[in-house]
Amino acid sequence: MDNLITIRDVLRYAVTRFNKAGLAHGHGATNALDEAAFLILESLKLPVDDINPWLEAHLTKAELQELLALIETRITTRKPAAYLVKRTYMQGIPFYVDERVIIPRSYIGEMMAKGLLTDLEVDFHAAESVLDLCTGSGCLAILAAAQFPNAEIHAADLSKDALAVAAINVKEHDLEDRITLHQGDLFKALGKTKFDFIISNPPYVAKAEVDAFPPEYAAEPQMAHLGGEDGFDLVRRIILEAPRHLNAGGGLLCEVGTGGEILEADFPDLNFFWLDSEESEGEVFFLRF
Template identity: 45%
Template sequence: MLEVNVKEVIDDLKTVHDFLRWAVSRFNEAEVFFGHGTDNAWDEAVALTLFTLYLPNDIGDGVLHTRLTKTEKQQLIDIYLRRIDERIPASYITNLAYFNGLPFYVDERVLVPRSPIGELIERQFLGLVEQPPQRILDLCTGSGCIAIACAHQFFDSEVDAVDLSPDALDVAAMNIHNHELDDRVHAIQSDLFSSLSGQKYDLIVTNPPYVDREDIDDMPEEFHHEPEMGLGSGDDGLDLTRKILSQAAAHLNDGGVLICEVGNSMVHLIEQFPSVDFHWIEFERGGLGVFQLTKQQLVHYQPLFDEAVK
């Protein structure tokens, strides 16, 4: 636990900027891990500070030079130290995360949104789909962020947001309602495709659990606040992905496309299916391990995928 002279901090630091600088120094001193919506100490400190002071995200830089009351100073110290001592990602403290510029309620029932698939949604899957999809499936939806972001980009679409976890679906339903999309985005409990008999889609987007056993064991403490059900998928991280590959074709319309994220487990996937022509997508803002396969390809490779899940 980090030792802090609270009286000294309250007496010597005056402005919002003073406290942001102090927080960044303490985060770096404590070697806090960033990777849940922010990737650096400054942005993490800003998120916690704005939340604590009830300030909007779009407030101008002028507020940095405003002075704080003693009560506000103590509240900021408390929240910074909670982030350090408990290693809780900021989004779980604030119950707020942003994905594609949209706000989402999050808590420890769901992963903090951070998929590079967001970049593809912003571009409306340019070059990956033949035409704007009318029916979209977000498989393993978690907070519902991918389903909701897709609905915002494709105004005429119907989106099914599917997850096995009832807890995750409660969060997804809350976000769907908050975004006023109850009429177009539907939260459905299903073990992958098991409750979707007869349903077909133009686009299946999935960010399933894909972390392999070794990476689960080596993850920074912050990740262990997230539901392990949303992270791990067997020794090689591909238990669910193999099932998705085997079953997806039956739920795609002709011309349909599967977009699937497997992160670092792409190495295992390529090794297991060396003959499969995965289209690995490149991202302008960073990220890897997301592939595209068309329905035609899924059908072509169906025997391989079926064999892998036996």
């Protein structure tokens, strides 16, 4: 490569290298092209929504060296690109991430950001208290602050490391006066506090699937994925314990992936309302108790 290398050249090079290496994608990008574009744009501090305006831009020697090093690191370590640049985006909103947290991706986040929760018949402006359970990086709590504009937001997680990352994001989004972080095992972190609405994207991956993870997914904290033999150990606990932590008329919005029929069989007396998004079908439920 000479001194007149363009972003287009590096993008083509990265896609070829990624495809030859057989990398796994799914942490904000679903294919080699999108992940390469993200890695390049974020590294250069350019808007990550569209690489096309920048394709013919020439790179300085320092920029080129940095990008080539990132591409090589992505291949040799198999760490997701978001960990390498310490940044990811959910519905266009930036979040700091590192290896202490799962890289956020959530259908609930999509639903809140795109206004897809209208079928719940919830007065979002009237809610005074909202809990984000298993908050991880704090992304859903931060999105919930916009969805519930008048509510105090509480965010809980078992992992102290994850909460340290959540604190970074809460501060970056200037929400320290609205979001309170709690450390503990599910509702144990909240005592007897009750909420108008509970949101949760808990670990829900079955053990066999976790054991078969490609290196990219194995690079994330296992506790953020593992939900027991069938994936629903924590989900069952949340369903059983949530009624004691909800105010009258409150509800639980929970992401569980596929296999919802298992939960319906386990809780035949509950009326699960399954929601779809633009990217999912029936992987999030809403319950009023």
